[in-house]
Amino acid sequence: MGIVRYTKEHEWIRVEDGVGVVGITKYAQEQLGDIVYVELPEVGAGMTKGAEAAVVESVKAASEIYAPVGGEVTEVNQNLADNPGTVNTDAMGEGWFFKMRIADTDEVDRLMDGVAYQEYVESLS
Amino acid sequence: MADVDATLTGNRGLALEEAVIFEQDSPGLSGVDLPQPVPGNDRLGGLGRSGAIGLPGLSEPQVVRHYLRLSRMNYGIDSGLYPLGSCTMKYNPRLNERLARLPGLGGLHPLQPISTVQGALELMDACAHWLKVLTGLPGITMAPAAGAHGELVGLMTIRAALEARGDARKRVLVPESAHGTNPASAHACGYAVESIAANVRGRVDVGALKAKLDADVAAIMLTNPNTCGLFENDIIEIADAVHDAGAFFYCDGANFNAIVGRVRPGDLGIDCMHLNLHKTFSTPHGGGGPGSGPVVLSAPLVPYAPLPMVERRGDGFALVEHAGDSSAHPLGRVKGFHGQFGMMVRALAYMMSLGSDGLRQVAEDAVLNANYLLARLKDTLSLPFEGPCMHEVLFDDSFLKDTGVTTLDFAKAMIDEGFHPMTMYFPLVVHGALLMEPTETESKATLDQFIETVKGLAERARAGDARHFKDAPRLTPRRRLDETAAARNPVLVWRPPPPQAAE
Numbered sequence: 001m002g003i004v005r006y007t008k009e010h011e012w013i014r015v016e017d018g019v020g021v022v023g024i025t026k027y028a029q030e031q032l033g034d035i036v037y038v039e040l041p042e043v044g045a046g047m048t049k050g051a052e053a054a055v056v057e058s059v060k061a062a063s064e065i066y067a068p069v070g071g072e073v074t075e076v077n078q079n080l081a082d083n084p085g086t087v088n089t090d091a092m093g094e095g096w097f098f099k100m101r102i103a104d105t106d107e108v109d110r111l112m113d114g115v116a117y118q119e120y121v122e123s124l125s
Numbered sequence: 126m127a128d129v130d131a132t133l134t135g136n137r138g139l140a141l142e143e144a145v146i147f148e149q150d151s152p153g154l155s156g157v158d159l160p161q162p163v164p165g166n167d168r169l170g171g172l173g174r175s176g177a178i179g180l181p182g183l184s185e186p187q188v189v190r191h192y193l194r195l196s197r198m199n200y201g202i203d204s205g206l207y208p209l210g211s212c213t214m215k216y217n218p219r220l221n222e223r224l225a226r227l228p229g230l231g232g233l234h235p236l237q238p239i240s241t242v243q244g245a246l247e248l249m250d251a252c253a254h255w256l257k258v259l260t261g262l263p264g265i266t267m268a269p270a271a272g273a274h275g276e277l278v279g280l281m282t283i284r285a286a287l288e289a290r291g292d293a294r295k296r297v298l299v300p301e302s303a304h305g306t307n308p309a310s311a312h313a314c315g316y317a318v319e320s321i322a323a324n325v326r327g328r329v330d331v332g333a334l335k336a337k338l339d340a341d342v343a344a345i346m347l348t349n350p351n352t353c354g355l356f357e358n359d360i361i362e363i364a365d366a367v368h369d370a371g372a373f374f375y376c377d378g379a380n381f382n383a384i385v386g387r388v389r390p391g392d393l394g395i396d397c398m399h400l401n402l403h404k405t406f407s408t409p410h411g412g413g414g415p416g417s418g419p420v421v422l423s424a425p426l427v428p429y430a431p432l433p434m435v436e437r438r439g440d441g442f443a444l445v446e447h448a449g450d451s452s453a454h455p456l457g458r459v460k461g462f463h464g465q466f467g468m469m470v471r472a473l474a475y476m477m478s479l480g481s482d483g484l485r486q487v488a489e490d491a492v493l494n495a496n497y498l499l500a501r502l503k504d505t506l507s508l509p510f511e512g513p514c515m516h517e518v519l520f521d522d523s524f525l526k527d528t529g530v531t532t533l534d535f536a537k538a539m540i541d542e543g544f545h546p547m548t549m550y551f552p553l554v555v556h557g558a559l560l561m562e563p564t565e566t567e568s569k570a571t572l573d574q575f576i577e578t579v580k581g582l583a584e585r586a587r588a589g590d591a592r593h594f595k596d597a598p599r600l601t602p603r604r605r606l607d608e609t610a611a612a613r614n615p616v617l618v619w620r621p622p623p624p625q626a627a628e
Contacts, residue, residue, distance in 0.1 A: 034609035034612075036613050037613075060550040061551075061553055063553075085609075
């Protein structure tokens with residue numbers, strides 16, 4: 001397993017062999033409630049850090065998912081089209097959204113680590 | 126959970142169970158009995174129907190009972206307090222309905238010769254006139270079919286005005302506290318949408334707005350009062366900044382019912398605003414009637430308003446339907462025919478029956494009622510932003526912290542008490558939102574009963590009776606529905622069951 005970093009918008013990115021795997025955190029899926037639809041980016045799409053990358057729709061609301069770092073989408077999790085509930089049951093694992101080639105690894109380093117994210121979440125409640 | 130009060134029929138007292146109409150099919154039954162046509166040339170040129178069309182066979186009383194039973198499962202403003210408020214529909218005065226049904230208005234055809242509909246054109250002109258007076262803006266289009274369509278038409282007008290001065294711009298700014306349709310309309314009009322954060326007071330962060338304003342911004346779309354029910358008090362400063370940047374100021378007029386008769390949007394520096402006639406002017410909506418979204422315009426936008434336009438010519442009225450007949454630069458048609466004429470009749474009836482003092486009182490009573498809820502519930506529920514509010518009051522779910530009860534559970538328990546729930550989980554800027562808009566027509570007695578119910582339920586939640594909420598609703602024709610399954614696997618069309626295999 002590579003390193004995992006977090007954003008204030010509750011996305012996570014795990015870096016494995018230079019490839020970033022992106023999803024939303026367990027806290028985010030709890031806040032959203034049952035997820036009913038996920039709109040994923042196109043493979044090959046380029047995006048800058050903070051750009052709108054995906055949309056997740058729950059019984060409560062539709063929310064944008066932002067690119068945690070800049071780069072290019074290399075693969076999307078097709079399984080989510082038929083089984084959006086995977087995001088609820090395994091947000092940090094099988095519920096990943098997309099993989100990306102990372103343009104600048106410094107951007108990853110500037111994100112929060114697990115401890116900092118945990119503290120951030122606790123500060124919200 | 127098993128229903129402890131199960132009956133043999135599935136009916137609950139006089140609340141009658143009712144099957145889908147197709148499941149009641151008795152082939153051959155019909156409400157009318159017509160003689161068989163005489164065989165002969167049908168003149169259909171071989172296009173006659175070859176098979177059944179799939180309508181169920183039913184007797185007339187069966188059909189009447191079916192729709193009456195369904196209607197009894199419904200809840201609306203004519204049944205009781207409706208805290209979703211004017212977004213869905215506020216009370217429709219019966220006078221409006223009576224006037225809209227006058228044969229000379231209700232029986233018109235949109236293609237009648239203009240000379241035979243002079244009264245209807247005069248009515249459209251009068252309705253337009255009073256909407257311009259109330260908003261303090263010089264131009265209007267009556268064509269848009271509904272509020273969100275009005276947003277799109279307003280932005281198209283702004284785009285036309287900008288392009289005419291050779292200054293096509295690419296971005297539209299939308300504050301977080303604006304209505305959810307605003308970013309969608311800007312996107313549909315081809316603009317890139319940028320969000321502006323709210324400040325701790327639930328209003329637009331003016332600093333954040335100014336930081337994003339530049340020569341590429343076509344417009345800002347602000348909702349005032351905003352979707353937290355708060356008046357944007359920095360609106361004049363916002364308007365000045367927007368105009369200094371060469372952009373237009375679009376205001377979502379959905380919440381105009383909170384300020385009608387008291388504030389003229391034109392005086393605030395607004396260039397363009399749609400008016401949801403159902404929200405401010407009491408027309409039917411939310412399944413009860415079509416929307417209607419006239420858009421008022423400032424002087425620089427007037428030449429680009431869409432067609433058709435009613436114009437006073439001599440002693441009569443003309444309908445300008447073609448760009449060539451206009452002295453301006455209309456952006457063309459945005460809807461078939463002339464807009465929702467029946468809604469204009471009702472809105473004009475409302476304005477003329479209330480008069481200027483009555484309309485002013487509409488806004489005052491709507492705001493007073495919402496502030497009465499705020500004052501009496503603020504110690505029971507939790508307020509994210511300090512009051513006073515405008516026509517609606519926003520609470521968050523922190524009063525339910527550690528009770529195990531969610532906003533959704535709380536809303537379901539209100540149904541058992543005979544109240545339609547308030548707006549839940551919107552706006553998104555607060556956690557677990559409960560948004561209440563009582564509207565101006567509710568009496569103190571009705572509001573007091575609602576308040577006592579909310580207080581009683583909040584007490585029950587804090588006393589640890591989460592079960593009561595998780596099981597709700599218990600007394601409705603259907604228990605709690607599985608919203609997740611309905612969203613993930615929606616069944617939208619009834620299909621006949623597959624034929625049984627022969628034994």
